[in-house]
Amino acid sequence: MSQKSSVLCVGCTVIDFVTIVGSYPKEDTDRRCLDGFWQRGGNASNVSTTLSVLGTKVDFFGILSSSDAFRVLLEDLRRREIGTRNCPLTSRDPPFSSVILSQDTGSRTIIHCNKDYPQTTWEDFSKIDLSQYGWVHFEARNTIHTARMMQSIREYDQKTGQSTIISLDFETRYDQNLELCQSCDYVIFSKELASDKGWTTPRQTCEELASDIPSNGGQKPIIICPWGSEGAVCMDSKGNYIKFSSYQPEKVVDTLGAGDSFVAGFINATFEHQRGLRDAVDFANRVASRKIEGFGYDHIQ
Numbered sequence: 001m002s003q004k005s006s007v008l009c010v011g012c013t014v015i016d017f018v019t020i021v022g023s024y025p026k027e028d029t030d031r032r033c034l035d036g037f038w039q040r041g042g043n044a045s046n047v048s049t050t051l052s053v054l055g056t057k058v059d060f061f062g063i064l065s066s067s068d069a070f071r072v073l074l075e076d077l078r079r080r081e082i083g084t085r086n087c088p089l090t091s092r093d094p095p096f097s098s099v100i101l102s103q104d105t106g107s108r109t110i111i112h113c114n115k116d117y118p119q120t121t122w123e124d125f126s127k128i129d130l131s132q133y134g135w136v137h138f139e140a141r142n143t144i145h146t147a148r149m150m151q152s153i154r155e156y157d158q159k160t161g162q163s164t165i166i167s168l169d170f171e172t173r174y175d176q177n178l179e180l181c182q183s184c185d186y187v188i189f190s191k192e193l194a195s196d197k198g199w200t201t202p203r204q205t206c207e208e209l210a211s212d213i214p215s216n217g218g219q220k221p222i223i224i225c226p227w228g229s230e231g232a233v234c235m236d237s238k239g240n241y242i243k244f245s246s247y248q249p250e251k252v253v254d255t256l257g258a259g260d261s262f263v264a265g266f267i268n269a270t271f272e273h274q275r276g277l278r279d280a281v282d283f284a285n286r287v288a289s290r291k292i293e294g295f296g297y298d299h300i301q
């Protein structure tokens, strides 16, 4: 097995409290839900989960906690053999999300509570032995530190003659996080953020984003936009635009984390199976659709 055989996912892990209702509740009413459960969530954390379900070796890098509430998250990471050896520790309670899954529309509504939970720093990152990671995936957050982390990967590559693939999950704070794109091979850009920007079509999204990314003399990243039930699109570094149809799920059960599963499918296909861009995005679509057919992530395989 090659030395750089693992993926590193950088971001946060949270508790998702999931409530399943027939239809979205009216404000200020008192109702019973149909069912509920809680699970480990968070973007990079979900990407790690799906990667491990798909059989890709993966480590998670984010702040873990010694608090009682965090124990179940740790146990789940261990059970799935998601590596955490590089993670710093706090004693703070973990962030959590209240999630409502509405059965009639298939929507997932997320209200996230973070309370300034600490984030990993570049200093933490600089202690990691990068030789084992062929792919490092980031959430677009904590911009100053994330930019420095990406920079140290590029410096490491230059020094060692290796090449590490960097991907970015770009979902929030456009102006602040835009600078992160220029160090990436792949940017996965969310439909929700496109809509916040007033971009109405996937093509417009790719074009606007591509023109906003400073080129810095280097190559621009490949932009990938998952576009919900319409499928996904991507624009390569030469400006070629490709459209992909979605796979209709047999039933819509749980849309929470479908975007994260898309990302994991793409990484798995590209990194583990050396698929080309078209095949990898197509596979990512298939994984996202499969995810929606059941609760959680275990049924995806």
Ligand code: FRU
Pocket: 014, 015, 016, 040, 041, 042, 043, 044, 046, 096, 097, 110, 112, 256, 257, 258, 259, 260
């Ligand atoms: C889904 C998700 C949830 C988490 C929220 C954080 O993409 O990662 O698991 O609660 O987003 O924003």
